[in-house]
Amino acid sequence: MKKQLRSHINECLDTKIFDAESLCIFSKNEIFISDSCKIDFQTIANDSENRNYLFAEVKEPYRTIFNYFSENYTTIQAKDSESRMFLKEISVDKTNSSFSIIKILETNNAILIHNCGLLVKSNISISEAFVFFSTACFSLYVKFLYEYLYHQNELKSYQNFVLNLVNSYKEKLNTYNRRPILESSAKISNSIIEVGEIIVEANLVDSFFGNISYKLNNDIHITKTGSFLNKLENKITICNNDNYHVCKKEASSELPAHTLIYEKNNVCCIVHGHPRFSVIVSMICDNINCSNADDCYTKCRNERNIGNTPIVSGEVGDGKFGLYKTVPEKISNETVIVYGHGVFATGKTNFNEAFNNLLNTELNCVDEYLRLIEKFE
Incomplete structure (x- = not known):
């Protein structure tokens, strides 16, 4: 072979x-x-x-x-x-x-x-x-x-399967809350590689995809587009004002969002993953007769939150409905959930903070899902 x-x-x-x-x-x-x-x-x-x-x-x-x-x-x-x-x-x-x-x-x-x-x-x-x-x-x-959630009576035979699935997932996530995750590293690329591996290990991404960045002075160290977060060796590029338009071609498609998050918030690092329960819960809305339902992912009219974490609309990249227009304004409380997409989480001093903010947002969404099971039952 x-x-x-x-x-x-x-x-x-x-x-x-x-x-x-x-x-x-x-x-x-x-x-x-x-x-x-x-x-x-x-x-x-x-x-x-x-x-x-x-x-x-x-x-x-x-x-x-x-x-x-x-x-x-x-x-x-x-x-x-x-x-x-x-x-x-x-x-x-x-x-x-x-x-x-x-x-x-x-x-x-x-x-x-x-x-x-x-x-x-x-x-x-x-x-x-x-x-x-x-x-x-x-x-x-x-x-x-x-x-x-919406068809529990018809899907009653799956009740034990669902509860076991949710609780075992939550149990695994909690193991990351009980131990320090990252070693301190003087080299930014090493820290990005390390946090990427842990995000994948914790299943906080869809497959292996997401993006990570760190800002030092005027330089944004960011993962390249299409990178697997558990294989980031030589997959990190450095963007600044001098090379932005060239760097943008190989950097993550979320570079515009990362750039504006740094401009508008006092943070040094950002992680973006696709935790599954954050995605699920973001798509659940009480306004079932909303005339804008088909366009929620681009321009949701309802202001929603999970705890202190806002849910915003927005598409990947820098287009007309790009999430770079919605995420930076709402991430002041350290995390934002993008409708049907995932979570942006920040750290003010290191990647430990950013990872834990990502993790805790997903744990909150798991708890919210369990609460909704009882509500919709």
């Missing part, structure tokens, strides 16, 4: 989501098919037209969630920002017919195959297919728990 293909396989297994015995990959005429593959992956790969494919079954809790959607849906549209950006929708195939699957892949990047697993395609690279796979897992997790 070629080194590049082995690297992709290891990358998948590092997520702890994939069932190792079911993994199949096709990339640049290299193919790996597991002995336990439940679909005719070879036939699908033969029809590739230079595409890249990734298929796998998933571990719990994702397996139960996948089964729920494959039994009850034909097409799945999620509201979180990662799904809107990467997937648009996830198709469901109940036949496990190669012909049917190939047909769906002409227009969709992700297919949930009933009682089999998830198949994703990318026209660019297997790395992008991996992003699509992990995004689908995150999106279905978020959508399932969101739906459970």
Whole structure:
């Protein structure tokens, strides 16, 4: 097996989501098919037209969630920002017919195959297919728990599953509250690398994605666009007034938001992750008849909070509805939740503060979710 293909396989297994015995990959005429593959992956790969494919079954809790959607849906549209950006929708195939699957892949990047697993395609690279796979897992997790709140009577058989899922997640998060996280480091890049690894370890991101920065004098040390937070060696760039427009091309797409946060607030570091319960709770609103419901993620008219943490709207980047217009103004209390997207958290003196603010915001949202279960029951 070629080194590049082995690297992709290891990358998948590092997520702890994939069932190792079911993994199949096709990339640049290299193919790996597991002995336990439940679909005719070879036939699908033969029809590739230079595409890249990734298929796998998933571990719990994702397996139960996948089964729920494959039994009850034909097409799945999620509201979180990662799904809107990467997937648009996830198709469901109940036949496990190669012909049917190939047909769906002409227009969709992700297919949930009933009682089999998830198949994703990318026209660019297997790395992008991996992003699509992990995004689908995150999106279905978020959508399932969101739906459970509003349909508890119909989904009563999932009650123990949901409560065990939420409480075990909360229990793991609390282990990070009981011990010091970061060693002090004189080198900024080392601190960014370290906090990135811990954010991924604590599952405070969608897959491995997010962004981190530190400001020293006029320099913003920030992670590069598309970087995995647990692999930040040589993935940090330094932006300032002299090179901003050049640096912007390789820096995180959230550089405009980070820049304005530093301008408007007395902080030295920022972490941005996609904690799942912060995303779920941000999309729950009592105004069910809102005429603006379809545009909440760009221009929500309602001022909402979880405890002292405001929820704002905004899209990735520096566009018309960019979150750089909403986040910097509202982050004075150290954290902000962006609707369907994630959390920005700051530290005034070090990354310990920023990480703990991110962590505690997510823990508050877990508690809010448990409260809402009782409220909507």
